Amino acid sequence: MSAFIEAKAFRIRSTQPGDYALNRLTILSCIVIFCCGCSNAQQSEPASSAVKPEASATATVASPPVIDSHELLVPGTITVDVMGLAVPKRAEEIGQKFKQALAKDPDWFLEHSKNKKPGEPLPHDERMGISKEEYEEFLKLSQKTTMRKLNEAPLIITQKEADVFELDGGTELSDLTGIVMDLKQDQVQSPFGTLAERSIINAPESTALGAWNGVQWKGNLTDADGVTGSVAKLAIGKIKKSGRCVIYYDVRKITSGEKIHISHILNYDAPQK
Numbered sequence: 001m002s003a004f005i006e007a008k009a010f011r012i013r014s015t016q017p018g019d020y021a022l023n024r025l026t027i028l029s030c031i032v033i034f035c036c037g038c039s040n041a042q043q044s045e046p047a048s049s050a051v052k053p054e055a056s057a058t059a060t061v062a063s064p065p066v067i068d069s070h071e072l073l074v075p076g077t078i079t080v081d082v083m084g085l086a087v088p089k090r091a092e093e094i095g096q097k098f099k100q101a102l103a104k105d106p107d108w109f110l111e112h113s114k115n116k117k118p119g120e121p122l123p124h125d126e127r128m129g130i131s132k133e134e135y136e137e138f139l140k141l142s143q144k145t146t147m148r149k150l151n152e153a154p155l156i157i158t159q160k161e162a163d164v165f166e167l168d169g170g171t172e173l174s175d176l177t178g179i180v181m182d183l184k185q186d187q188v189q190s191p192f193g194t195l196a197e198r199s200i201i202n203a204p205e206s207t208a209l210g211a212w213n214g215v216q217w218k219g220n221l222t223d224a225d226g227v228t229g230s231v232a233k234l235a236i237g238k239i240k241k242s243g244r245c246v247i248y249y250d251v252r253k254i255t256s257g258e259k260i261h262i263s264h265i266l267n268y269d270a271p272q273k
Helices: 017-023 027-036 089-104 106-115 132-142
Strands: 004-007 010-014 076-088 146-161 164-168 180-182 187-190 193-195 197-203 212-222 229-239 245-255 258-268
Touching (some): 076 089, 089 106, 193 212, 193 229
Antiparallel strands (some): 076 258, 197 212
């Protein structure tokens, strides 16, 4: 049996705050919750670079991309590897104990998460259902997260204009269908709105993907009511070690009574020049 447990690319919906905390408690979610705090999970990004592919992205709109995105977007149908995070089995065992404890008293955990200090994991509490030693072991194991191939899927890239490319994920990657990357306007049109905040990615070896360079577009999209909205981002780049290409798409949408999290990490061979 493999010594790792895989957390797949996912799409999560929830209608109640308590259900939201419980439903997203895969082993990956445990890592995010311990390191970030559940109260911040709806707005902020995971603190651990091990679970954040673009952990060292630098927001510099005026800076030129470190790679030419045109070289990564070749019209046609490509086969992409759908990637997921793999964590040590021991971390899964500890995470399951925590999940059982949380199910008994989710309201307590939501309150406890408010005690988290920036840059630090949540303080240990006996009500987590694990000992202090197990908690420290879990935090160490979470740094050993790696990226594993889950399956393959087709992705269609259509060149609409010289600098405009549209994605079609078909039935297997439907969340990506309709995304349009406009390299001339330096923005991305997504089903959730326009992503116009560009940042350069120069990720270190410590991220789940390893060291990679690229460009990311992000949008903080507020609905007409001024209360609900979403944070969406799309990144494209190349892994330094393997030379393979990366597409990373992540959306966190909050509406009245519903929360949605969409996340996809795709790898594929660099197009031949």
